[in-house]
Amino acid sequence: MFSKDLLRSKRILITGGGTGLGKGMARRFLELGANVFICGRRKEVLAETAAELGRQTGATIRALPCDVRNGQAVEEMIETIWKDGPLDILVNNAAGNFLARTEELSPRAFEAVIGIVLVGTINATMACGRRWLKAGHPATVLNITTTYTRTGSAYVVPSAVSKAGVEALTRSLAVEWGNRGIRMNAIAPGPVPTEGAFSRLLPRPELETLAKQRNPLGRFGTVEEFANLAAFLVSDGCSYINGEVVVMDGGEWLQGAGEFSTLGRQLTEKEWEAMKPRKTSSTG
Numbered sequence: 001m002f003s004k005d006l007l008r009s010k011r012i013l014i015t016g017g018g019t020g021l022g023k024g025m026a027r028r029f030l031e032l033g034a035n036v037f038i039c040g041r042r043k044e045v046l047a048e049t050a051a052e053l054g055r056q057t058g059a060t061i062r063a064l065p066c067d068v069r070n071g072q073a074v075e076e077m078i079e080t081i082w083k084d085g086p087l088d089i090l091v092n093n094a095a096g097n098f099l100a101r102t103e104e105l106s107p108r109a110f111e112a113v114i115g116i117v118l119v120g121t122i123n124a125t126m127a128c129g130r131r132w133l134k135a136g137h138p139a140t141v142l143n144i145t146t147t148y149t150r151t152g153s154a155y156v157v158p159s160a161v162s163k164a165g166v167e168a169l170t171r172s173l174a175v176e177w178g179n180r181g182i183r184m185n186a187i188a189p190g191p192v193p194t195e196g197a198f199s200r201l202l203p204r205p206e207l208e209t210l211a212k213q214r215n216p217l218g219r220f221g222t223v224e225e226f227a228n229l230a231a232f233l234v235s236d237g238c239s240y241i242n243g244e245v246v247v248m249d250g251g252e253w254l255q256g257a258g259e260f261s262t263l264g265r266q267l268t269e270k271e272w273e274a275m276k277p278r279k280t281s282s283t284g
């Protein structure tokens, strides 16, 4: 689909790049000649992904453990990267999400998701943005949102409000920083099977079939389709796209977004209870 050197020598950081869509983008960017950095909280997951992708593509990939909620930790990670030269591209992909009845959420539950999705995106964008502006270094930011930013969605409210905030950030900075060489765009994907998303957001197997049937194309998106769109948007080949949120959902949102809004009529009391966190549960 692309020339093999589309992203040659571009230095790209993908937050949450150890799994799912982030890992898919890392693989595609490496194939297209980029130098890729991935970050996430789990060191072992990052190391495994870096080893696997390095082996498969023969390209350079570096893994940096970092919790994007922590502004100081993000600053230190970015400083480490900058020691060998500036990034050219930042992909804010790290996210947290789960299904829950909103009135049952604790303040910490809201904070967990808002911290990763909205504050994490702000932390990474500001750490890179300030350096780019100071040096006059042209760059691109790609944020990953969702289709329910437009409509909201029941049962994923911390995610919906955070992702809507990320789109506001994208459009605002596209204007504020555009004439200083920084492009800001976002992709709003519909459902794409990944362990991280589907383990948390599909409480019953048959809901998967219903979700596919609901989609105009009768299927979910693929990681490869997503990674191709991301490669296009961060490349210099589309330098005039700025402040755009590109939906990739098979046309689903046109017939009504808010993917999880009907769950109130579908799930039983027992199923809601089963999704609550166990006190001893670990992350990931």
Ligand code: HXC
Residues within 6 Å of the ligand: 095, 096, 097, 098, 099, 100, 105, 106, 107, 108, 109, 110, 112, 113, 146, 159, 189, 190, 191, 192, 196, 197, 200, 201, 259, 275, 276, 277, 282, 283, 284
């Ligand atoms: C209610 C919950 C909960 C749940 C956690 N909490 N899970 N509340 N229902 N299912 C509450 C906890 O009780 C706690 O509050 C607070 O949230 C923080 O929980 P921790 O487990 O300590 O948080 P942490 O270890 O930081 O984990 C963050 C996380 C977790 C968001 C809760 O799920 C995670 O690490 N997710 C990362 C990966 C991920 O979510 N990927 C999916 C992305 S898919 P209290 O008050 O008890 O202390 C996506 C888009 C999907 O975003 C769109 C599809 C179309």
Ligand code: NAP
Residues within 6 Å of the ligand: 015, 016, 017, 018, 019, 020, 021, 022, 039, 040, 041, 042, 043, 045, 066, 067, 068, 069, 092, 093, 094, 095, 096, 116, 120, 144, 145, 146, 147, 188, 189, 190, 191, 192, 193, 194, 195, 196, 197, 198, 283, 284
């Ligand atoms: P995923 O595999 O769970 O990816 C989330 C990544 O974020 C993980 O690698 C996770 O690693 C990292 N992360 C979470 N909290 C972090 C923190 N505090 N600091 C640093 N990294 C953190 O899920 P995915 O499906 O690939 O999702 C990727 C992106 O696509 C997200 O923005 C999501 O909202 C979006 N999206 C996905 C879908 C879908 O259907 N898959 C649909 C719409 C939008 P650690 O746990 O190791 O930190």
